[in-house]
Amino acid sequence: MQKFDYYTPTKVIFGKGTENKVGKEMKKDGAKKAYIVYGGKSAKKSGLLDKVEKSLKDENIEYKMIGGVKPNPRLSLAREGVKEAKEFGADFILAVGGGSVIDTAKGIAHGVANPDTDIWDFWEGKAKVEKSLPVGVILTISAAGSEMSNSAVLTNEETGMKRGLSTDFNRPKFAIMDPELTYTLPDYQVGCGVVDIMMHTMDRYFTDLTDCQNDLTDEIAESLLRIVIKNGRVACKNKEDYHAMSEIMWAGSLSHNGLTGLGAPMDFATHRLGHSLSAKFDVAHGASLSAMWPHWANYVKHKDIERFARYARNVWGITEGTDEELADKGIEATVEFFKSINMPTCFSELGIGIQDEDGLRELTNRCFYVKGTKVGKLIPLTEEDIYPIYVSANK
Amino acid sequence: MQKFDYYTPTKVIFGKGTENKVGKEMKKDGAKKAYIVYGGKSAKKSGLLDKVEKSLKDENIEYKMIGGVKPNPRLSLAREGVKEAKEFGADFILAVGGGSVIDTAKGIAHGVANPDTDIWDFWEGKAKVEKSLPVGVILTISAAGSEMSNSAVLTNEETGMKRGLSTDFNRPKFAIMDPELTYTLPDYQVGCGVVDIMMHTMDRYFTDLTDCQNDLTDEIAESLLRIVIKNGRVACKNKEDYHAMSEIMWAGSLSHNGLTGLGAPMDFATHRLGHSLSAKFDVAHGASLSAMWPHWANYVKHKDIERFARYARNVWGITEGTDEELADKGIEATVEFFKSINMPTCFSELGIGIQDEDGLRELTNRCFYVKGTKVGKLIPLTEEDIYPIYVSANK
Structure with missing residues (x-):
């Protein structure tokens, strides 16, 4: 730390x-x-x-x-x-x-x-x-x-x-x-909440870890993710399960109060990618995140393949394969989980389709509050990085 | 929760x-x-x-x-x-x-x-x-x-x-x-600190869990214990290891700020047993806890053998055996760890020997701030419970 x-x-x-x-x-x-x-x-x-x-x-x-x-x-x-x-x-x-x-x-x-x-x-x-x-x-x-x-x-x-x-x-x-x-929430909103909670932790967990080694932060983050996934499956089927809803509620607070990212810079590129989408199409925040994360992850994973492999092992319990294979399996498991709770993993599942380059360029530009800055930490993304991420999501 | x-x-x-x-x-x-x-x-x-x-x-x-x-x-x-x-x-x-x-x-x-x-x-x-x-x-x-x-x-x-x-x-x-x-601390004090940090979590983890199911609290507690044990081994050999000392430092704060026990009552019987010892013999707080915990654990374990088995699995990575066997192995692993960092696990290792029943009765009485109350939650201990725990430690 x-x-x-x-x-x-x-x-x-x-x-x-x-x-x-x-x-x-x-x-x-x-x-x-x-x-x-x-x-x-x-x-x-x-x-x-x-x-x-x-x-x-x-x-x-x-x-x-x-x-x-x-x-x-x-x-x-x-x-x-x-x-x-x-x-x-x-x-x-x-x-x-x-x-x-x-x-x-x-x-x-x-x-x-x-x-x-x-x-x-x-x-x-x-x-x-x-x-x-x-x-x-x-x-x-x-x-x-x-x-x-x-x-x-x-x-x-x-x-x-x-x-x-x-x-x-x-x-x-x-x-x-x-x-x-929270018992009376629509199903879709419960799913969006589960994604949002996960992403508050994942946008901290996947970041530039140069000179950072944070055992306690990392293990708390992984614990929290496992618990949100486990209880998220239950909650999306039965919103009146007090235990599941209470675990998700407390995880939601801890996920974004700072605890799960201490000792490292915060990436939060997926949040930025999602904000741009929500502002343009008024889609739910959680849904914008599940639609963007897999495409962001596939674009940046090579920068820290060990981290993505660790994520597969410690969050999803996947143990077999090379680090490259584990990284892919971890991303795939995340996609499958999002789908299982009816969350979108690309634009068409969000009900959006963008036909021309201009539309994707507009989304891209909207990610930059100040021209010339970069988005995120694991790979500080330029417009030329973000555009292909939106292209990948636009299916 | x-x-x-x-x-x-x-x-x-x-x-x-x-x-x-x-x-x-x-x-x-x-x-x-x-x-x-x-x-x-x-x-x-x-x-x-x-x-x-x-x-x-x-x-x-x-x-x-x-x-x-x-x-x-x-x-x-x-x-x-x-x-x-x-x-x-x-x-x-x-x-x-x-x-x-x-x-x-x-x-x-x-x-x-x-x-x-x-x-x-x-x-x-x-x-x-x-x-x-x-x-x-x-x-x-x-x-x-x-x-x-x-x-x-x-x-x-x-x-x-x-x-x-x-x-x-x-x-x-x-x-x-x-x-x-913290680099200039005496070795003994580093060891005492490691025990104290563990015990702040363990005095919350082993408690009366009737109607309590706290996934996130429990997993954070287990993560914290694993990290203190891992980095405690390093720190007790090299106090100038920044990483180990920083993990222990942050774990120390989280261990006692409330986070590791949310959703359940706090037991803290071992702390009470240790306080009585420290007040009488002026022994270091951490040392009083390592000297008492194994004897307390062996006395109360039957009340929640599944919890002690889970502790063995999730904190110590011990997986083989019945729940009873796992519970014993977990306690034994704790004792071995305390010894490995030169912490006492009974009175003689603390340099104390009590020759007569009166001495042990005095320690016992001192645990009760108010006559007729009980100490702890997993088993609310009376004087007749605490006396044999001191007898067990007095070797």
Whole structure:
């Protein structure tokens, strides 16, 4: 292990019925006027919002709500939230939902605390977050890991850019996680979550490991992957399996709080490839990742064939073959697993087909936030690397 | 996974030379007048304290120091520190050392923030910590995990009681970890640290698992144990192996920050058995644990033979035999490992021999903070359970 910083101040409150504690937790953090962010109707229909309202009323916390957050959350809604929350005088932002809701809440928190800055400036790197409001989370989707992570992703629908922002001000104060709240998710979303959780770890695991040897980080990453795969198979068949859903939920948080990549740089090229796809076609984040990873992996594997062989051995239990053969078998096993949980592994399985080079060039260009930079660490990818990866996926 | 809380707000700054950042980190936490706690001469001789002083001066942080903290840290020194730090007007406590120094610093922080309470009242449960001063850590010994943990252990030398206090106010603000700072430790202390780290995980791993199934927790615990064992063998031969020392250092923090036991109650009977021994004979904490664990394990193994068999398989790679045989082989492998790193596995190897029943009864009684309670979870131990465990160790 060489150098790293690790900072995960989020208090996790995990287990059945923990959502009823939300008012008490917010009180501890000094909340008096809360702005609540949620997604669709399910939070209302399931009775979750009623529970939240009761818990806040019990603690004399005033609140106002905004719903309608969609996957690949829009900048415009976050801006609207900033305006409303400011007018309301909010001192706390509560997210009730999954990654998109949480990321929108983070954006609103930054906006309220910095009234003179347009929040997209933070995402574009034109301004730096130096203060924010506290954010609390009641998690209803195991996937993004945003409930403990330092990142938040928004899509600017005017420019078609989907971008992440990393700052410790993105770390929520608390995350309430009740696996039962995830029972009502659509099957497709459970699958997307499993992929997303895997990819948060794999985008750290496959990276430039020059001068890095991180035994504990690597073994935790491999353990987490094995567990998500094992419980993912169960969860995709029975969403009411408390054990499987709870393992996936906790793995989702650990996968993206930093723990699974300590001591090495983060690659995250597959995330970038997927973001470009999601911003253009509005496909689900997890699905964009499963569609891109195999093509990325086949393009870069030669750079560290031992790593891909180790992945096959330690994650998939494949032991026979040369390192080259093991690497291929590990990638193939991943593809088969994605298919088995109905996740796409190429564009056509996503319902997308791009007919001309221009379309693929557009996706490629969108991966580069700043012209002339490179994407990823295992192989820092140029436009000439990324284009053939999209060509490979476009089948 | 059933229910758990997980809260680890400590910021970890890991890597070579990170001790030079201490002033900057303290500044971020608002420190103006720091009270520095350290142990023996090595912190001075090695030049570490000089670096700390320079870093604080660079940030215009005033400071005062107290040295002389010894293993099994004394309440009296902590009380002296409280008095001095109060007079100095300290607003921050900095620990430069290992678990004993950190625990003393935690005690001082509680004392300064609560001037009307004698700190031992917190340890005896007569008063509750509701506020404290911030504590920062520069870690020089990988062992106790106190740099991220919610616990602190002090010994009241007047009554001969060694007790732990668990509260989130014990979580340090930051922990600076430079593995190179551990190169100068005596061999014996490296071995003690390896045992201590293992036992923080094993005292969570072997517990009452009724209604608990924690895949991720268990696999992280097993990974951590394998890595500490592997790198412990290397470190005990070459303390200047950066890789081995860094893996052990990070494992030490994760082993006791909560991660390796989430979703199940904590047993910690071996710790209690060891504390009694340390308080009476002033033996090193790690040595007290290796001397007690095998005897505890043999006494309780029948309660969950499958768990002990799994431990043998997943930690030691032993695969042949019935569950009963595997359990025994796993315990035996642990004993052999302890011996291989010169750690004691019974009283005589600790240099202790108790001739009469009264001596063993005294050790037994000391395990019970409150008469009539029980110790541990796998089997909640009464005095009639603990006495034969000490008899077994007394050889």
